[in-house]
Amino acid sequence: MLNVKDLHKKYPNGTHALKGVSFDVTPGEFLVVIGLSGSGKSTLLRCLNRLHEPSHGSISFEGSDITHIKGQPLRNLRSNIGMIFQHFNLIPRKTVMTNVLSGTLSRTGVFKSIFGIFSEEDREKAKRFIKIVGLEGKENQRADNLSGGQQQRVAIARALMQNPKVLLADEPVASLDPATSHSVMQYLKKVNEELGVTVICNLHFLSLVRQYASRVIALKGGKLIYEGQPLDIDENWFKTIYGEEAVEVTID
């Protein structure tokens, strides 16, 4: 579904954030990307939906080269590959419903969305996704009145409005407490299993990785150093990925 070959990303300031990363993603996977802070995880995700343009190498999505696409092909790609972020990026003073409906923006157009002109079909669809993320009954609550975990679930529902085939989750639980982190991960897993959306997610805690990932890749200094099953990350691999001094912290 996604084929990444010899991917490099050099930022204008000279930072070489990705140094020849290659891997494939198959439909239906729950792929987790791990690695120390600064290893290139966010850069990698942002190259996949072309928020960043790679400096070298190639990315193909469903057989088409997307490495340098622009204009309409890029807009099509962005609706196929949705994204959620660590800080949710909701419109705080708007309701859950309006936030979720704003996920249709690229199809609806800015004018219609400013005036709240959404079709009945979009509203039904938004209700369905709000229900899938467990927020039924909260449609008319303001986003900034919700807990962090609930806000991230609104962000998931908003991303689903574009019917994405892939959902990128850039450290989706990094701002949340342990119990809430599990809840958000469970909803991501539900979206993966019940809707068949392929998930690619950056995570810091290995205990979450073991519980939710179907496959893991690890980055170190911009290079891919591990690709395999979460349960195969033993003590030795842990130290290789995170360094000799690292101690595993579990999240219950």
Ligand SMILES: Nc1ncnc2c1ncn2[C@@H]1O[C@H](COP(=O)(O)OP(=O)(O)OP(=O)(O)O)[C@@H](O)[C@H]1O
């Ligand atoms: N916009 C940018 N301009 C210049 N350098 C950047 C930019 N974004 C990231 N970097 C640098 O690229 C490297 C990789 O950063 P990236 O954010 O991809 O890592 P990460 O593994 O996601 O880290 P974290 O877990 O802290 O989010 C780091 O050295 C970072 O400082």
